[in-house]
Amino acid sequence: MNILEKITQNKAAFSKSEKKVAEIILANPQTAIHSSIATLAKMSDVSEPTVNRFCRRLDTKGFPDFKLHLAQSLANGTPYVNRHVDENDSPDEYTNKIFESTMASLEVARQSIDVNVVNRVVDLLTQAQKISFFGLGASASVAHDALNKFFRFNVPVVYFEDILMQRMSCMNCSAGDVVVLISHTGRTKSLVEIAQISRMNDATVVGITSADSPLAQECSYVLSLEVPEDTDMYMPMASRIAQLTLIDVLATGFTLRRGNKFRENLKRVKDTLRGSRYEKRDG
Amino acid sequence: MNILEKITQNKAAFSKSEKKVAEIILANPQTAIHSSIATLAKMSDVSEPTVNRFCRRLDTKGFPDFKLHLAQSLANGTPYVNRHVDENDSPDEYTNKIFESTMASLEVARQSIDVNVVNRVVDLLTQAQKISFFGLGASASVAHDALNKFFRFNVPVVYFEDILMQRMSCMNCSAGDVVVLISHTGRTKSLVEIAQISRMNDATVVGITSADSPLAQECSYVLSLEVPEDTDMYMPMASRIAQLTLIDVLATGFTLRRGNKFRENLKRVKDTLRGSRYEKRDG
DNA sequence: AGGAAAATGTAATTTTTTGACATTTTTTAT
DNA sequence: ATAAAAAATGTCAAAAAATTACATTTTCCT
Numbered sequence: 001m002n003i004l005e006k007i008t009q010n011k012a013a014f015s016k017s018e019k020k021v022a023e024i025i026l027a028n029p030q031t032a033i034h035s036s037i038a039t040l041a042k043m044s045d046v047s048e049p050t051v052n053r054f055c056r057r058l059d060t061k062g063f064p065d066f067k068l069h070l071a072q073s074l075a076n077g078t079p080y081v082n083r084h085v086d087e088n089d090s091p092d093e094y095t096n097k098i099f100e101s102t103m104a105s106l107e108v109a110r111q112s113i114d115v116n117v118v119n120r121v122v123d124l125l126t127q128a129q130k131i132s133f134f135g136l137g138a139s140a141s142v143a144h145d146a147l148n149k150f151f152r153f154n155v156p157v158v159y160f161e162d163i164l165m166q167r168m169s170c171m172n173c174s175a176g177d178v179v180v181l182i183s184h185t186g187r188t189k190s191l192v193e194i195a196q197i198s199r200m201n202d203a204t205v206v207g208i209t210s211a212d213s214p215l216a217q218e219c220s221y222v223l224s225l226e227v228p229e230d231t232d233m234y235m236p237m238a239s240r241i242a243q244l245t246l247i248d249v250l251a252t253g254f255t256l257r258r259g260n261k262f263r264e265n266l267k268r269v270k271d272t273l274r275g276s277r278y279e280k281r282d283g
Numbered sequence: 284m285n286i287l288e289k290i291t292q293n294k295a296a297f298s299k300s301e302k303k304v305a306e307i308i309l310a311n312p313q314t315a316i317h318s319s320i321a322t323l324a325k326m327s328d329v330s331e332p333t334v335n336r337f338c339r340r341l342d343t344k345g346f347p348d349f350k351l352h353l354a355q356s357l358a359n360g361t362p363y364v365n366r367h368v369d370e371n372d373s374p375d376e377y378t379n380k381i382f383e384s385t386m387a388s389l390e391v392a393r394q395s396i397d398v399n400v401v402n403r404v405v406d407l408l409t410q411a412q413k414i415s416f417f418g419l420g421a422s423a424s425v426a427h428d429a430l431n432k433f434f435r436f437n438v439p440v441v442y443f444e445d446i447l448m449q450r451m452s453c454m455n456c457s458a459g460d461v462v463v464l465i466s467h468t469g470r471t472k473s474l475v476e477i478a479q480i481s482r483m484n485d486a487t488v489v490g491i492t493s494a495d496s497p498l499a500q501e502c503s504y505v506l507s508l509e510v511p512e513d514t515d516m517y518m519p520m521a522s523r524i525a526q527l528t529l530i531d532v533l534a535t536g537f538t539l540r541r542g543n544k545f546r547e548n549l550k551r552v553k554d555t556l557r558g559s560r561y562e563k564r565d566g
Numbered sequence: 567a568g569g570a571a572a573a574t575g576t577a578a579t580t581t582t583t584t585g586a587c588a589t590t591t592t593t594t595a596t
Numbered sequence: 597a598t599a600a601a602a603a604a605t606g607t608c609a610a611a612a613a614a615t616t617a618c619a620t621t622t623t624c625c626t
Contacts, residue, residue: 075358091402099393110382119374145424187561278470
């Protein structure tokens with residue numbers, strides 16, 4: 001855990017002098033990492049060993065080790081994971097909190113990915129006769145995005161928002177078809193049914209969902225994404241982003257597997273789009 | 284700049300002994316930050332002052348300062364911004380690269396946002412009679428996502444993929460309506476036209492696009508997002524994610540502005556969804 | 567090959583951190 | 597309310613680490 005958060009959390013457990021140190025550090029962490037223990041002790045109006053004890057209480061080896069941890073917390077892009085948006089936040093505050101917590105969630109998600117499954121799924125996708133992407137609610141737009149990405153590969157790819165269309169499409173599946181189902185919770189009934197139908201029709205079902213969910217149990221392969229609790233109570237936020245990034249990973253794996261010749265094809269698609277665009281002026 | 288990258292880049296300019304040090308550090312940076320200058324000197328088979336000189340050559344104050352920088356480079360979530368996917372990457376490598384560069388892009392995007400415009404747009408949205416979200420291609424799924432988010436707020440919200448429907452919808456706009464147009468490049472002709480049509484019909488047009496683009500010029504307000512070059516040559520990746528996160532910011536600003544009573548309404552929407560889900564078992 | 571310049575190492579100095587122990591403050595039990 | 601115990605904090609000295617000054621070696625150029 002981020003040591004700044006840790007200091008904030010443990011603040012109550014600190015002794016009087018340790019609190020002084022904590023406050024000085026929290027008030028100006030950038031200064032703290034560039035100070036010696038003597039300087040910091042003087043700033044906090046506390047003795048040097050007290051600062052040292054403070055560091056050890058936070059499970060660091062000593063002052064230098066503590067500074068290392070602090071430096072890491074302050075590093076660019078290392079976000080406060082659990083900074084939830086608060087009712088009284090200013091636009092500046094909630095904007096930063098949302099970006100930071102999104103980045104933090106991506107980091108957690110990244111670590112939770114099983115690369116072997118990714119590799120296996122990329123294999124499947126490159127060999128698929130037809131690829132379908134389905135999701136509902138917030139995950140529908142992820143499926144939509146996947147359609148857009150894979151469509152450029154010039155492979156038969158299908159996406160429906162309508163659950164009846166989804167069902168019909170799956171009933172017509174056959175061996176060699178891959179159905180990718182996206183759901184954060186993995187508890188959406190109709191999507192679980194889609195998984196069952198698809199498998200009955202010999203399609204391979206890939207779930208982008210949380211492990212141990214009902215949906216996960218019905219899938220041939222599960223790309224499980226661990227995403228921290230969403231920042232906003234009522235809307236999926238980070239989970240979507242993690243799913244999208246995973247789609248990017250799959251799409252990238254796909255192009256890499258297909259090799260160079262294939263990438264030229266992609267370029268062609270891109271060039272075709274040019275007609276619908278305003279050209280960029282020089283200078 | 285990331286000090287690890289810096290070491291790699293300057294490697295040619297190092298002297299023989301300094302190269303030894305560089306290699307030991309690059310080979311095992313995690314060990315390096317936990318070693319004393321004496322240990323590191325011994326590992327590199329070099330004297331202590333040489334290590335010190337090495338640190339100074341990299342524009343640090345000395346060895347401890349160097350360790351601080353190194354620690355920051357190694358911090359969780361601090362990505363190598365310019366790590367592009369390479370043809371020969373293993374699944375593990377490209378997965379990590381994509382996640383890391385996505386996080387890096389979010390960080391850049393975050394810094395480029397003008398919070399005042401965000402605030403102003405949130406104002407507009409809360410007071411809008413009708414909100415429309417339009418995008419094409421990769422941005423279509425972003426618009427789709429925005430629909431999903433704002434639909435929960437129980438406000439009149441519109442989204443079309445079809446450009447004719449988009450046009451017709453905009454022709455029926457009136458004062459008080461807000462049209463949000465999403466495009467990474469801001470050079471999609473039909474979207475620029477949509478902006479013009481909307482403004483002619485007294486709607487307020489908000490662009491989520493890059494500054495100085497043709498689209499930006501037609502908008503009443505521009506939420507410009509600076510996103511580094513996409514990792515993959517042929518597909519928009521990071522830009523989409525940044526757009527989505529910005530949508531999250533707007534949605535969050537929206538709920539905050541509307542206050543508590545409004546949030547209860549949101550909860551109700553969420554509860555309604557429960558019937559379509561499998562309940563989570565305890566334990 | 568010889569000398570200047572650069573690189574590296576040695577050893578001493580200084581700075582910084584840590585440990586041992588004394589003193590003060592706080593807590594608890596009567 | 598007070599004495600004893602425990603916890604917290606500080607003082608000072610020892611240890612560790614980093615840095616400096618200077619000596620030696622290596623490299624490069626003529």
